[in-house]
Amino acid sequence: MAKLALEQVTREFDQVKAISDISFKVPNGEFWVLVGPSGCGKSTILRAIAGLEKITAGSIYIDDLLVNDIPARQRDVAMVFQNYALYPHLTVGENLAFGLKMRQVPSNVIREKVETIARSLSISHLLKRKPKQLSGGQQQRVALGRAIIREPKLFLLDEPLSNLDAQLREQTRTELKQLHQQLGITTIYVTHDQVEAMTLADQIIVLDRGQIQQIGTPQEIYNQPVNRMVATFIGSPPMNIIPATYQDDYLVLHNQRLLLTPQVLKSLQLQGREFFDLGIRPEHIHICNSSEDLATTNQLEVIIQLVEPLGHQTLIQATLAESQQIVNFYANSDWRGSRGDRQKVTVDLERLLIFPAAD
Numbered sequence: 001m002a003k004l005a006l007e008q009v010t011r012e013f014d015q016v017k018a019i020s021d022i023s024f025k026v027p028n029g030e031f032w033v034l035v036g037p038s039g040c041g042k043s044t045i046l047r048a049i050a051g052l053e054k055i056t057a058g059s060i061y062i063d064d065l066l067v068n069d070i071p072a073r074q075r076d077v078a079m080v081f082q083n084y085a086l087y088p089h090l091t092v093g094e095n096l097a098f099g100l101k102m103r104q105v106p107s108n109v110i111r112e113k114v115e116t117i118a119r120s121l122s123i124s125h126l127l128k129r130k131p132k133q134l135s136g137g138q139q140q141r142v143a144l145g146r147a148i149i150r151e152p153k154l155f156l157l158d159e160p161l162s163n164l165d166a167q168l169r170e171q172t173r174t175e176l177k178q179l180h181q182q183l184g185i186t187t188i189y190v191t192h193d194q195v196e197a198m199t200l201a202d203q204i205i206v207l208d209r210g211q212i213q214q215i216g217t218p219q220e221i222y223n224q225p226v227n228r229m230v231a232t233f234i235g236s237p238p239m240n241i242i243p244a245t246y247q248d249d250y251l252v253l254h255n256q257r258l259l260l261t262p263q264v265l266k267s268l269q270l271q272g273r274e275f276f277d278l279g280i281r282p283e284h285i286h287i288c289n290s291s292e293d294l295a296t297t298n299q300l301e302v303i304i305q306l307v308e309p310l311g312h313q314t315l316i317q318a319t320l321a322e323s324q325q326i327v328n329f330y331a332n333s334d335w336r337g338s339r340g341d342r343q344k345v346t347v348d349l350e351r352l353l354i355f356p357a358a359d
């Protein structure tokens with residue numbers, strides 16, 4: 001276990017900054033997740049921490065020790081890549097034991113550790129098999145086990161579940177979380193799967209184009225995104241972004257109006273802005289169905305475009321009436337409506353977010 005700190009780390013390739021001015025501090029034993037779109041610099045950060053990538057500027061500390069010039073193998077860091085490689089001629093058990101054997105750990109200790117890790121990852125029954133006799137998912141779990149078994153100071157995982165099918169992905173995600181709770185190894189996990197980020201992380205770092213956009217707990221990132229990139233990257237379907245203006249206590253969205261209470265107006269912090277974009281999560285828009293709802297001044301009219309039953313609820317894509325503006329929201333699974341219907345909806349005004357208008 002160790003703590004980790006990056007200070008203003010930059011990596012340039014041919015004068016192009018792959019990552020720029022990256023700073024964060026991970027306390028001992030925490031599980032942090034790096035998310036962002038393809039090419040935003042996630043792997044570059046992991047490789048820099050592991051010592052596989054020289055950095056152009058900045059400092060990396062593992063347990064307060066500056067490691068910039070310490071070679072990878074002396075950093076006591078284990079990394080699992082998306083394209084892991086097992087030793088094909090060794091059994092699963094031997095693959096797991098390999099690193100410990102190299103370190104001359106006594107064989108009874110090795111046996112015990114192999115059994116424990118294998119149990120945690122549900123691969124106990126595979127210990128005598130060779131890698132080619134395993135499914136992709138089983139191989140991936142062996143690779144995770146092999147990296148974690150020597151209990152490194154830092155555990156770095158670069159999209160380790162991306163080769164798995166959806167069900168196995170979910171199962172392995174849960175196992176990883178349990179494993180982390182048992183072992184408490186400081187972990188940095190890279191993914192572009194936001195569900196993985198939300199479910200696994202103590203803290204999430206959202207990256208875009210080589211720069212940190214926001215660091216926060218999953219709840220902070222989801223509920224208080226600092227900008228439009230974070231707001232629309234996390235959440236599926238993404239947050240609705242709707243151009244709006246403010247006039248005489250009303251928000252005006254494509255000729256429809258929402259009356260703002262003084263409290264909501266204050267919390268929105270419009271700061272004299274006339275044009276801006278409203279952010280509304282799909283779950284904060286609701287079908288009006290009671291007379292109470294219908295009496296409020298807080299409603300919009302939409303035209304249903306697409307109805308997607310999800311089982312426990314129904315996802316609806318609609319357009320704001322008399323506009324092309326698409327909005328996504330949910331209805332209860334017993335809601336009946338179809339394409340072309342006009343529908344009144346209400347909005348949780350206190351959950352609205354404001355972003356500067358797009359260029």
Ligand SMILES: Nc1ncnc2c1ncn2[C@@H]1O[C@H](COP(=O)(O)OP(=O)(O)OP(=O)(O)O)[C@@H](O)[C@H]1O
Nearest residue numbers: 013017018036037038039040041042043044045192
């Ligand atoms: N060896 C290299 N030479 C030149 N450019 C590179 C090199 N390695 C990475 N880059 C560039 O640095 C940027 C960040 O790459 P990186 O691999 O860190 O992205 P990523 O976030 O891991 O993406 P992905 O989700 O696709 O794996 C990209 O624009 C990439 O093209």
Ligand SMILES: [Mg+2]
Nearest residue numbers: 042043044158
């Ligand atoms: Mg990558």
